[in-house]
Amino acid sequence: MKVIESSKIKEKAYIEELENGLKVIIIPKKNTKKKYVIWGTHFGSIDNHFIMPKTGEEVYIPDGVAHFLEHKMFEQPNGTNSLDTLMALGIDANAYTTNDHTAYLFECTNHFEEGLNELMDYVQHPYFTEENVEKEKGIIGQEINMYDDDPAWRLYMNAMDCMYEQNPIKIDIAGTIESISKITPDVLYKCYNTFYHPSNMTMVICGDFQPETMIEEVKKRLLPKENQGVIKRIYPSKENKIHKAFKNEKMEVSTPIFMMGYKDHENIKEDRVKKHIAIEILLNMVIGKSSKTYQELYTDGLLLAQPDMDYEFSDQYAHILISGTSKNPQKVMEQMTQTVNKMLQNGIEEEHFERMRRKVYGDYVVEYNNVGNIARMFLADTMKKVQSFDYIEKFETVTKEYTEQILEEVFQEENKILSIIEPNEK
Amino acid sequence: MNYQKEELKQGITLHQIQTQNYKTNLYAIFLATPLKRENVTLDALLAAVLRRGTQNLPSQEEISKKLEMMYGASFDCGIEKTGDNHIMKFYLETLNEEFLPSPENLTKQSIAILLDIVLNPFLENNAFKKEYVKGEKQNLRQIIEGKIDNKSKYAYDRCTEEMFKNKPYGLYKFGYIEDLEAITPQSLYVYYQELLKKCKIDIFVSGKTENNAIKEMITQNEMIQRLQARKPEYVVNNETTEEKQEDSPKETTESMQITQGKLVIGLDVKQTNQNSRFIASVYNAILGGGANSKLFQNVREKQSLAYTANSGYVRTKNSIFIRCGIEIDNYQKALDTIKQQLEDMKKGNFTEEDLQNSKELILSSIEGITEEQDTEITYYYGQELANTFVTIEEYIQKIKEVTKEQVIKLANNIFINTIYFLKD
Missing domain, CATH: 3.30.830.10 (Metalloenzyme, LuxS/M16 peptidase-like)
Structure with missing residues (x-):
């Protein structure tokens, strides 16, 4: 078992790769009553074209399969639903699907053993029939309608449409009513057999546990499976340019909402964590609470709250997103752009850099307050092929000079986009 | 402590x-x-x-x-x-x-x-x-x-x-x-x-x-x-400040540009017993607390009428709110199904297992109180405003003691106050 450690925040993680390829990460937390387990497969909404390792068959799947599969995993042949079974024990269970992974999780204070039994049982036993697949289409159809009404989701999808022409990140995670109508048990089984192989999965466990015992608990619940080769995923070729600089849509909102972004030319070789830290520092410098730009926009009533800032990245995409509410999004973008340009011209200020560095450090440490956060973070980071503790441990290596270099590399005018949702005309 | x-x-x-x-x-x-x-x-x-x-x-x-x-x-x-x-x-x-x-x-x-x-x-x-x-x-x-x-x-x-x-x-x-x-x-x-x-x-x-x-x-x-000492002006939260109505429910419908209808039903809970707030928590959990609840099972799972269907108990006002996201055309069907669940609760059409499951759900959330700083603060502040002091251990005990009979009795003292529907 490999042990990694963060001395600054006094936490350790134990990592074991089992013979069948399953990666298990255990982060012991003394004194906490809550226990959290999350089991994820590296299969998300963008994985819609691949070659099955066993048969060599090339498969195209309809949009929304990963999410559909997630819904259907809970159903058991005896008519029970694993979500109900877990809830009945007072265990809070859930699942979710993102662009790049699907995760099944539960959190509990009591009945941990039963919870682990159930989780590991249902994730290893798919049960799809014509009938239960048809029924699910109604439920997911409602969910899709709900997303269609959600201005924040439309805003994000339109931003992705600005960034990319072909990239599968543009696919709605739940698919469309039309695309899910094509889903059959056969499609679901193909995806299950390919992506739910242990070698494509990671389990993260956080709570007051003894790591060695815990590994054994996991091992004895795993079903034997033949080894499987690497899954070849096929994606459209990378696009260097943005698709379009601007998109707007009208919906029922009181004030416009906006999402501004910079597309990044993803470079897998460089240190992603270091780059991510530098970008977070930069975003805080540009539009964080104490930044001049934010203060001015706030005083002018153009921003009500600090915009949300995010850097999303995987092997297939990388971009910065800044989103918020404003009666004049164009003006907000202009001001932010000016700030970026000034920083590009004059370099960044030492005192300001130090302040944001400290703030970003604090943000990372706070993540370790909660077992759920820790487990989800380790899983999501593993899927992105980064190591969570690095955000704390590599912190010191992010210098002002390095940050300036990232600024030049990423905040480029020709890679900028803006998506807006405007109120309907009265 | x-x-x-x-x-x-x-x-x-x-x-x-x-x-x-x-x-x-x-x-x-x-x-x-x-x-x-x-x-x-x-x-x-x-x-x-x-x-x-x-x-x-x-x-x-x-x-x-x-x-x-x-x-x-x-x-x-x-x-x-x-x-x-x-x-x-x-x-x-x-x-x-x-x-x-x-x-x-x-x-x-x-x-x-x-x-x-x-x-x-x-x-x-x-x-x-x-x-x-x-x-x-x-x-x-x-x-x-x-x-x-x-x-x-x-x-x-x-x-x-x-x-x-x-x-x-x-x-x-x-x-x-x-x-x-x-x-x-x-x-x-x-x-x-x-x-x-x-x-x-x-x-x-x-x-x-x-x-x-x-x-x-x-x-x-x-x-x-x-700061000066003061006799603070505030309303002690354990007291009921309005009459609970038993007559016909108010119905309100509004329209907006929306594809999924939102149905919210407000219920009055009349006190039946000094522990009625604990009993009401259990009642609420059986009705709409989680994936095993009557609402989730009957409105969402069995009939596919809704994507969301749950209920929440507002302890300080002794009220329960049922919330569903439904297809607009399904309004009457969903409302009938919900009313049927309320009737079933009155008749005691729920099992000992439902009762136990609901308690487990509440207990696990009580045990979670000490796992988040703001939740723990909110818990003690709630006690402060209610002018009572129930430790987390006592709270757990009170929930465990709730019986099926008590829940049925309470169910017969719950009335629909308001039905609100937001449609297109």
Whole structure:
């Protein structure tokens, strides 16, 4: 078992790769009553074209399969639903699907053993029939309608449409009513057999546990499976340019909402964590609470709250997103752009850099307050092929000079986009 | 026990929670005052203006810079209805000093800043700063107008409004546009000074700290020393402040551009027993608490009528709200199915297993109280406002003791008050 450690925040993680390829990460937390387990497969909404390792068959799947599969995993042949079974024990269970992974999780204070039994049982036993697949289409159809009404989701999808022409990140995670109508048990089984192989999965466990015992608990619940080769995923070729600089849509909102972004030319070789830290520092410098730009926009009533800032990245995409509410999004973008340009011209200020560095450090440490956060973070980071503790441990290596270099590399005018949702005309 | 409370002066209480579980310390101050139509807008505006600047840190920029240097300490404030009280909440969270890359006294700085924001605001000409009040009025206007943005929340707020028409709890926590215009920097400051003389003040500290040292820091604070003892004005939360109706339910339908309908049903719970609030929690969990609940199973799973179907119990008002996102054409079918669930509850059409499952659900959330700093603070503050003290262990015991008979008896004392539907 490999042990990694963060001395600054006094936490350790134990990592074991089992013979069948399953990666298990255990982060012991003394004194906490809550226990959290999350089991994820590296299969998300963008994985819609691949070659099955066993048969060599090339498969195209309809949009929304990963999410559909997630819904259907809970159903058991005896008519029970694993979500109900877990809830009945007072265990809070859930699942979710993102662009790049699907995760099944539960959190509990009591009945941990039963919870682990159930989780590991249902994730290893798919049960799809014509009938239960048809029924699910109604439920997911409602969910899709709900997303269609959600201005924040439309805003994000339109931003992705600005960034990319072909990239599968543009696919709605739940698919469309039309695309899910094509889903059959056969499609679901193909995806299950390919992506739910242990070698494509990671389990993260956080709570007051003894790591060695815990590994054994996991091992004895795993079903034997033949080894499987690497899954070849096929994606459209990378696009260097943005698709379009601007998109707007009208919906029922009181004030416009906006999402501004910079597309990044993803470079897998460089240190992603270091780059991510530098970008977070930069975003805080540009539009964080104490930044001049934010203060001015706030005083002018153009921003009500600090915009949300995010850097999303995987092997297939990388971009910065800044989103918020404003009666004049164009003006907000202009001001932010000016700030970026000034920083590009004059370099960044030492005192300001130090302040944001400290703030970003604090943000990372706070993540370790909660077992759920820790487990989800380790899983999501593993899927992105980064190591969570690095955000704390590599912190010191992010210098002002390095940050300036990232600024030049990423905040480029020709890679900028803006998506807006405007109120309907009265 | 890791919780201690102590009255510093009449009406001003310090609560301390010792815990090793976090990387952070959390400090909070709550000001409680009765919900009144003429004051709600003032309360909401006040919380927003206070965070703008203090005598020592006169602008938000200065405050933010200071907090950022403290390793991204985070300040937050908000306004909430708790029973018939309006609560202005102010929080400051900082890293515990143990996890800093280099040593620094963050505790002392944190307490000073939080007290400064609430009790020592930036003033000009014996009033709040004009610019701040003007800006926050605009912001608050947008927040009030933005009520329509989140459809599901909007439907819930509207149902509450209809159910508690002309009663304190029916008021919108952010206030009203028509009251906003008349507020001036002077009138707001006069209101603030009055409020500080009468409101109930509670200070919470949670984390790995030293109780005596904290108490010392707070009692030595100049602003705290200046506050007078008071017989605090607030509404004790255990008391029922309105008659529960038994006659025919009110029905309201509204239209908006929307593809999924939002159905919210407000239920009155009549007290049947001194432990009725515990019984009502169990009733609610069976009805709509989780994936095993009657609503989830019958409205969503069996009939595919809804994507969301659940219910929530508002303990301080002894009311239950059922919330569903449904296809608009399914309105009548969904409503009938929901009514059928209420009837089934009255007849005792639920199993011993349903009862046990629901208790497990509640127990696990009770056990989770000590796993989050703000949840633990909120729990003890709820006790404080209810003027009772139930430890977490007692709370668990009370839930375990609820019987099927008690739930059935309570079910027969639950009435639909309001049916609200938001459609296209």
